[in-house]
Amino acid sequence: MAVRTAGYEQPGATAEAALDARLVAVGTWLFLAAQIFFFAAWWFAFFYLRALNNNQAWRANDAAPPSKGYGAVVLVLALLTAATYFVGSRQSTRSLLFRLLTPVALVFGIATCLFQGYEMWHLGFGLTDGGYPSVFTGMTAAWLLQFVFTTAWLGSIVLQTGPAGDTILRRRPAASFAWVLLFLAAIGVVNYILLYLVA
Amino acid sequence: MVSPARVSERRLSIPNNPITGILLAIPGYFVGVWLGTLFGLADDQNTGVILGYVFATVLFLAGVGFLNYPLERLFGWRVTPISDPDENRGIGRFFRLSLDHKVIGIQYLVTILVMLLFGGIGAMLIRTSLLVPDASITPAGNYLPLIGLHSVMMIFITSAVIVGPFGNYLVPLMIGARRMAFPRLEALSFWVVPPAAVILAASILWGGFQTGWTGYPPLSEQAGQGMDSYIVGFGLIAVALVTSGVNMLATIIGLRAPGMTWTRLPMFVWGIFTTSILGLLAAPVLAAALMMLALDRTVNTSFFLASNGGSNYLWENLFWFFGHPEVYIFILPAFGIIMEIVPHFARKPLWGYRTGVVGLFGVALLSWFVWQHHLFVSGIAPVLRPFYMLSTELISIPTGIIFLVTLGTLWRARVWFTVPMLFCLGFLFNFLIGGISGVYLSDVPTDVTLHGSYFSMAHFHYTIMGGEIFALMAAAYYWLPKMTGKMLSPTIGRIHFWAMFIAFNSTFFPLFLAGLLNMPRRVATYDPALVGLNRWVTISAYFLFASMVLFAGNLIYSWFFVSKPALANPWHARSLEWQVPTPVPARNFDRVPVIVAGPYDYGIPNARPVADLGGMVGATGGG
Numbered sequence: 001m002a003v004r005t006a007g008y009e010q011p012g013a014t015a016e017a018a019l020d021a022r023l024v025a026v027g028t029w030l031f032l033a034a035q036i037f038f039f040a041a042w043w044f045a046f047f048y049l050r051a052l053n054n055n056q057a058w059r060a061n062d063a064a065p066p067s068k069g070y071g072a073v074v075l076v077l078a079l080l081t082a083a084t085y086f087v088g089s090r091q092s093t094r095s096l097l098f099r100l101l102t103p104v105a106l107v108f109g110i111a112t113c114l115f116q117g118y119e120m121w122h123l124g125f126g127l128t129d130g131g132y133p134s135v136f137t138g139m140t141a142a143w144l145l146q147f148v149f150t151t152a153w154l155g156s157i158v159l160q161t162g163p164a165g166d167t168i169l170r171r172r173p174a175a176s177f178a179w180v181l182l183f184l185a186a187i188g189v190v191n192y193i194l195l196y197l198v199a
Numbered sequence: 200m201v202s203p204a205r206v207s208e209r210r211l212s213i214p215n216n217p218i219t220g221i222l223l224a225i226p227g228y229f230v231g232v233w234l235g236t237l238f239g240l241a242d243d244q245n246t247g248v249i250l251g252y253v254f255a256t257v258l259f260l261a262g263v264g265f266l267n268y269p270l271e272r273l274f275g276w277r278v279t280p281i282s283d284p285d286e287n288r289g290i291g292r293f294f295r296l297s298l299d300h301k302v303i304g305i306q307y308l309v310t311i312l313v314m315l316l317f318g319g320i321g322a323m324l325i326r327t328s329l330l331v332p333d334a335s336i337t338p339a340g341n342y343l344p345l346i347g348l349h350s351v352m353m354i355f356i357t358s359a360v361i362v363g364p365f366g367n368y369l370v371p372l373m374i375g376a377r378r379m380a381f382p383r384l385e386a387l388s389f390w391v392v393p394p395a396a397v398i399l400a401a402s403i404l405w406g407g408f409q410t411g412w413t414g415y416p417p418l419s420e421q422a423g424q425g426m427d428s429y430i431v432g433f434g435l436i437a438v439a440l441v442t443s444g445v446n447m448l449a450t451i452i453g454l455r456a457p458g459m460t461w462t463r464l465p466m467f468v469w470g471i472f473t474t475s476i477l478g479l480l481a482a483p484v485l486a487a488a489l490m491m492l493a494l495d496r497t498v499n500t501s502f503f504l505a506s507n508g509g510s511n512y513l514w515e516n517l518f519w520f521f522g523h524p525e526v527y528i529f530i531l532p533a534f535g536i537i538m539e540i541v542p543h544f545a546r547k548p549l550w551g552y553r554t555g556v557v558g559l560f561g562v563a564l565l566s567w568f569v570w571q572h573h574l575f576v577s578g579i580a581p582v583l584r585p586f587y588m589l590s591t592e593l594i595s596i597p598t599g600i601i602f603l604v605t606l607g608t609l610w611r612a613r614v615w616f617t618v619p620m621l622f623c624l625g626f627l628f629n630f631l632i633g634g635i636s637g638v639y640l641s642d643v644p645t646d647v648t649l650h651g652s653y654f655s656m657a658h659f660h661y662t663i664m665g666g667e668i669f670a671l672m673a674a675a676y677y678w679l680p681k682m683t684g685k686m687l688s689p690t691i692g693r694i695h696f697w698a699m700f701i702a703f704n705s706t707f708f709p710l711f712l713a714g715l716l717n718m719p720r721r722v723a724t725y726d727p728a729l730v731g732l733n734r735w736v737t738i739s740a741y742f743l744f745a746s747m748v749l750f751a752g753n754l755i756y757s758w759f760f761v762s763k764p765a766l767a768n769p770w771h772a773r774s775l776e777w778q779v780p781t782p783v784p785a786r787n788f789d790r791v792p793v794i795v796a797g798p799y800d801y802g803i804p805n806a807r808p809v810a811d812l813g814g815m816v817g818a819t820g821g822g
Binding site: 019035155 | 269272273274275277278380381384441444445446448449452453454479480481482483484486487488490491494495498499500501502505506507508509510512513516517520
């Protein structure tokens with residue numbers, strides 16, 4: 001129970017929880033700001049090496065982008081992961097919709113990782129075939145690595161939906177997590193445009 | 200409907216401590232090497248070494264206890280809540296994972312001092328080898344790895360030397376918070392530093408790396424496995440900068456006590472705030488660049504190989520886009536310290552508080568627009584040079600504002616010449632020389648002449664050692680009584696200051712002259728005509744090292760032999776951290792304090808105490 005001193009409410013349990021939620025929200029946005037700079041470095045590498053085309057080796061040995069259709073499938077899966085979880089996370093964590101949508105988002109997330117991983121092993125060009133293959137490999141690997149960890153976290157959210165689970169006890173951090181997924185999906189869109197369409 | 204998973208009460212049963220961490224890290228390294236050998240696409244050794252370091256680090260962190268939380272979540276077990284800060288005041292809490300910001304601050308302090316010792320020994324070896332002009336003491340092949348080890352170790356240290364110990368310990372106290380926003384992230388930002396230092400030191404086993412701290416390709420692509428230590432070690436420091444940045448910023452934004460408005464925030468907290476923004480945004484760029492370098496060295500991509508579609512300028516741009524804000528990551532907290540301490544000992548309000556804050560933000564903002572001045576001699580497009588020359592010169596304006604605020608505070612003050620104040624004044628003297636020499640170097644024609652010389656080396660040592668390390672010493676003498684509960688000997692402190700101040704200037708000022716006489720840096724040999732100058736510098740450097748030993752001696756003497764308990768507020772300061780008892784209680788404040796006045800209202804008649812603390816140690820008035 002709050003104790004009133006010096007004209008200010010001392011925080012009780014509810015206020016502490018609200019404070020915690022606010023901190024997680026602020027922390028999430030700060031983390032995403034850092035992420036923008038991380039991916040901007042890769043985008044800079046893309047444009048820089050493409051513009052320089054040193055030794056005419058941006059795409060040596062006629063290295064062509066992998067299948068646009070396959071890349072689009074991966075992207076759609078990532079977008080579905082983010083969108084499904086986002087819709088679910090706007091509901092109460094105790095609601096039926098949340099309990100339905102989060103496992104679906106998890107399945108989409110796992111599929112995204114598997115499809116992207118498969119593509120990484122079947123690129124159709126060698127890693128030594130110039131600047132584009134380097135950027136494609138690095139940028140996609142960086143994105144995939146983060147998507148794998150994010151999907152693992154999504155899995156932990158699903159597994160913590162029991163009565164005393166963390167997802168139920170701390171609802172709002174689970175909602176903030178939706179922005180991380182949306183952010184990664186948006187990065188996926190930019191990467192797709194650059195690596196499959198602009199390249 | 201999906202049936203909800205049941206939450207188990209099970210727990211991981213591994214004892215979590217650094218010993219477990221080390222015991223897991225050693226086999227982890229060999230597993231990583233084995234996997235690298237198994238899957239390595241190009242150079243098995245590089246892949247193996249990098250994977251080995253990564254596995255060792257992850258398993259070390261697991262042993263310390265960092266994976267408990269994510270694994271509990273993933274297994275669907277009940278998540279261990281963040282407990283209250285450890286009430287156990289025993290020494291054991293410093294040797295395990297603690298989520299108490301005060302313990303983490305002390306852990307940082309000790310770790311950084313140990314690393315500083317190794318970095319300092321590296322400097323002494325460099326100066327010893329320069330006693331003779333012909334590389335007969337240290338062969339040229341060993342000289343560059345020595346430079347590399349010293350420089351990167353010092354960069355690791357200076358990235359964290361103020362934010363780590365003092366930021367973590369003091370920020371919650373100064374803003375009236377009872378904890379940090381993200382204690383696990385805070386602890387992680389510390390626990391990745393020891394592995395980073397060990398991995399960097401392990402580069403010796405591979406013959407070191409020849410690139411210095413800048414890691415320029417193609418040399419870094421061709422270097423041996425010592426370079427892998429650079430990549431992983433620096434990568435861990437990037438992780439520390441990001442996690443620390445998120446935690447500090449969220450704490451300052453979200454956990455300020457009622458009444459702690461932005462215009463009452465202590466200047467030290469502003470310094471931490473601005474430096475955290477830079478660390479948060481700059482370190483990810485370094486992480487991406489290091490990842491590219493690792494890919495080039497392991498799977499033969501060609502980010503930085505011009506012959507195959509890459510470009511070494513890509514590295515130079517990415518590295519310095521991180522690297523130049525990085526030098527302000529060093530110095531912004533130092534500015535904060537100076538503007539924090541000076542009013543307390545001038546016994547005057549800080550002159551131009553808001554102007555000082557604008558100065559900090561001005562430096563932070565401009566630091567993003569200057570990185571290409573490091574490329575003046577690397578073939579930068581001539582059309583870009585004037586812009587970067589101007590933007591670099593512009594930084595002297597907010598820096599000058601910060602000086603003006605400090606000098607305005609000192610103007611007509613009855614200065615209390617304590618040891619922290621002496622170090623503040625030393626900072627002003629040294630940083631002025633470092634800053635003015637920086638203006639010369641920002642000028643393209645001068646830079647083209649002096650960039651590769653000792654002039655440049657003297658400049659950055661004046662700013663980093665003469666600036667940041669002097670500020671560190673001011674902070675140590677000022678705040679260690681609060682952090683450790685023991686006063687440091689002021690007599691030894693004064694001797695330490697004068698010894699360090701004289702030896703520092705005697706060491707580095709002649710190096711401006713050496714630079715003007717075209718003595719190149721990073722070269723083991725030099726013109727025999729400069730041998731007298733170099734011997735003077737080397738002997739001065741020994742005295743400088745001895746002055747640091749004197750500081751260590753003061754710590755040991757004051758803590759273990761005299762052991763004089765510190766008063767709660769030995770400086771009669773107004774700011775909030777001095778209003779709590781010493782030692783600081785586990786939860787900092789009995790209740791969340793209510794801030795009613797600014798921290799620098801000295802000499803103001805009937806000034807209100809800084810906070811309503813609800814019966815804790817009495818708050819200081821106008822004084």
